[in-house]
Amino acid sequence: MSEDNFKNISQSSSPCGEPTSEDIKYHKDAIAKLNEEIKKHQQAIITLQKRIPLSVGRKIASLEDVISIIYRTGVWLTFLFFVAGLLRFYIRHQSLNVDYNMFYKNFYLFTEKELGLISLGHFRTEILLNAGLMILLITPMVQVLVTGIYMAIVNKNWKYGTITLFVLVILGISLLIH
Numbered sequence: 001m002s003e004d005n006f007k008n009i010s011q012s013s014s015p016c017g018e019p020t021s022e023d024i025k026y027h028k029d030a031i032a033k034l035n036e037e038i039k040k041h042q043q044a045i046i047t048l049q050k051r052i053p054l055s056v057g058r059k060i061a062s063l064e065d066v067i068s069i070i071y072r073t074g075v076w077l078t079f080l081f082f083v084a085g086l087l088r089f090y091i092r093h094q095s096l097n098v099d100y101n102m103f104y105k106n107f108y109l110f111t112e113k114e115l116g117l118i119s120l121g122h123f124r125t126e127i128l129l130n131a132g133l134m135i136l137l138i139t140p141m142v143q144v145l146v147t148g149i150y151m152a153i154v155n156k157n158w159k160y161g162t163i164t165l166f167v168l169v170i171l172g173i174s175l176l177i178h
Contacts, residue, residue, distance in 0.1 A: 063150050067143055074139030078132045085128030092125070100126050107137060107175035137175070144168045 019027070089098050104110035114130045145168055152161025
């Protein structure tokens, strides 16, 4: 609505200063027009928001988006390593009856040994399956680490970030013991 429309709003014409039925009708009509204008602007805003790519609309991804990406990536990588290991085993043995033992004292020795073999270019069935298992175990730890850093740096919530990183230490110690 333009400013001219507001200038035409008359003062009460009743002798007591109370609005007449004409005044009330006029003001109700003005309010209805304003509401229509607001709805048009809200629709225009919604239309524009749909056109703006997410990367322009927000600079930093939300914590939920980051965690979702971490979990999806971890699950897909685990799945791919398991499928690759089983496929390799099936091609070599014409069976899916994989049976092997792991002789490691804890997760860190397991990870160190397996990553060493992978870095040397060894891709036996057991190594592929173990790589999938490592990713499956590391994914929640990465999520906790990223959450702690995100809370401390992005949200400036040092208390929550510190508590989250303490949880990461507890997870790390539990993997060292088991």
